Amino acid sequence: MDPNSKEILLTKEGYKKIEDELEMLKTVMRKEVAERIKEAISFGDISENAEYDEAKNEQAKVEERILKLENMLRKAKIIKEEDIEADIVTVGSIVKVKDFDFDEEMEYTIVGSAEADPYDNKISNESPVGSALIGMKKGDEIEVNVPDGTARFKILDIRR
Template sequence: MEDEILLTKEGYDKLVAEHEELVSVRRAEVAERIKEAISYGDISENSEYDSAKNEQAELEEKILKIENMLRKGKIIDDSDLTGEHVNLGLTVKVLDVETNEEMEYTIVGSTEADPFEGKISNESLVGKSLLGKAVGDVVEIQAEVGVLEYKVLEIRK
């Protein structure tokens, strides 16, 4: 599939739930706001109407984006993941060799990345560098702040 979007099962389920919410709940709310704004009379100078129409356009754009992601999405089959090597859908614990700090990352597709939750993209500098590595491997990552050196301590589902 061209331009496929890699997703974990969890990420796919979140997209489906968000799509359902936007289509079944938010669309109706925005339509109601538009209907209410129209009831105020002349829509040519009606800021509530303009605001609701803008919200509707943004909502429809978001729905289309999610539908495209679901259409192009490929769910990572975690039954194929042995945990011997870092791969999408797996969590990896690394040791920063310089600072002796341990960090844990879950490698996910770019659409699911959330660094604040420890989810990093397979396309990010760190994620890309860790892919395919095994426990005990040391990875040197050329970053803007200099060379980062991480040792893979653990890989798990």
């Protein structure tokens, strides 16, 4: 299978977030950058015009991001809530675990890699911890190889 055609798992929330960003880029950012280019051209000679170069670089970044988001939406598979098993960890599950190394409880939402946001406790199903949790049940204990060594967790609760 072509790695570029790999489907991207998203929650409804993640899909909507990508749609919203795409809409903003197409309707707001494109116009803003076009105005900056137009303004820079009005300054005259564009061969030595830093404003023009900067605006063109910004335009390229915006267009690249638009293409990336459109591609993500094309490949997206939305995880439906009814597809999330209540007693087994899957993508879309919210998992409460006890971290034995730090002696604390953590709650993670398992998401596709496009939606991962460790600062918001959304971990990818492809990350070391996320992939180790997939398929586990309440009460299971796992050991995961992480960059700092080995982490140990016990699954306390699973919900959707």
